Amino acid sequence: MGGKIYIGISGWRYVPWRGEFYPPGLAQHRELEYASRQLPTIEINGSFYSLQRPESYAAWYEATPPGFVFSVKGNRYISHILRLRDVDPALSNVLASGMFKLREKLGPMLWQFPPNFAFDPERMEHFLSILPHDTAHALELARQHEPRMAGRAALEIDAKRKMRHAVEVRHDSFADERFVKMLRKYKVAVVVADTAGKWPYFEDVTADFMYLRLHGEKELYASGYTDEALDRWADRIRAWSLGGQPDDARTVSALAPPKRASRDVFCYFDNDIKVHAPYDAHRLMVRLGLRDSVAPRPAPPLKPG
Template sequence: MSDIRVGISGWRYAPWRGVFYPDALPQRLELAYASREFSTIELNGSFYSLQRPERYADWYAATPRGFLFSIKGPRYLTHILRLKEIDRPLANFLASGIFELKEKLGPILWQFPPTLRFDPERFEPFFRALPRDTDQARAMAARHEDRMRDRSSLAALPGMPMRHAIEVRHESFVDPAFVQMLRHHRVALVVADTAGKWPYKEDVTADFVYIRLHGDKELYVSGYTDAALDRWGKRIAAWNRGSEPRDAHRIGAKAARSPGRDVFCYFDNDAKVEAPRNAKTLMRKLGLPMRADGGA
């Protein structure tokens, strides 16, 4: 059956302590707590720097059976190199420990800066390079730089599919050719609510839908009203059953109907502790289990 997962983007925020997290909860137990409230969390530290295998192993051990992480790809590839000469840096990322998440490895999120325009000659090789399963990823990871020798892990579960989602922030991506490229490579276009700051589109381009809710009035700050969450619940239900919302904001043609799609939805409006509140409310509206099973 197709799955719906609602979660949060990151989990370590000082204002959440004593509000979302219990007062006496040690910081080292915050992931264990959050992962039993939500079935998925975006792992953001990987965006800023390469993590280490032991950290991924610790995150795996802290979370319950059935939990999934999404991983944010390194900004070194997307913002600094801007997809130029990325073979070794991509191998370094794949070797940095993500395989230690084992069956809890979910989609990989690639976020691009608002200054980067759509350039087919830049994006086509990138999409071709993305590994589609852990066998491909392991072979790529083995080509990491020598500096990764003592901080790498190639212990991938064999044959596990890998999914990729892309979040773009420049108007030039509002182009049917971009949608066609995504569908050809089965990469999901992130449905990103950014308080109107960057383009908002809902084209379905893969066998799953990836949503990031950054705030509908003020970026990273404003919470979602009950009515807004009702609206998101209806859209998620439509995507999950393999259709689309009737008023979908598309760039290209409507996607072919499918028997069902997995949906990942992450709240990134963390500044005033709105993210966990909104996520819990949306879960209730969708009739999702409110706590993970707590198994190892």
């Protein structure tokens, strides 16, 4: 049967997309409404640059259709500024900032580290150990937020829901068996990141799901994917979704991953500069039997407003 497969895009607010992917004259505040009816999942990028507010998360929830899933990018204050030092209060702030407003549309959290951040086993293990794996635990941590969050924190959940985390690393020192073992211990996925050869590439299976970020086949953030490249990605995604891994998987660890009947797969295109991302996502979905061959698919009429 295989796990669920979600193919989407990283972010949705891009000037070059207006009048190209987005219909001419579409109001900017309706772009998420439109994009979420073309693709089943989108990464929230704004949460990386600054803490968002509960009302924003609530609005994003309302703008998207049933069954839609968001990935939330963790705040760079944790990964780039603190560099995993004394991160407990900062994590509480992130969790309190409003993501519980996404309710059943809350998908994985993505934690992206900078290219100059080397593997520090002690710091990384502490960070992985405090990541919550359900919303009830996340709420406990969120309640420990710093005073500056007063008046802009969302401290209520509608249900206890599973939470997932993925880590994207960009330093060669992470090609370390200890890192893979650590991720498996805490059930956190390593991001399979296609970066046109710029940063390390790992395909180790370390969790009950896979998280892929396709930044560009030949040129970072800019180049599109050929038919042959998309065929290859479709084959790999099928293998992962069926609980296995590709025969030619590029792994750090020689140890095989725990066996599973299936794994969910989240795949996001981040080659947005030249408007390739939404179209490449659609072409990959067609290959996986998740969409028909019409691209882009006409969106249903949008609600007035």
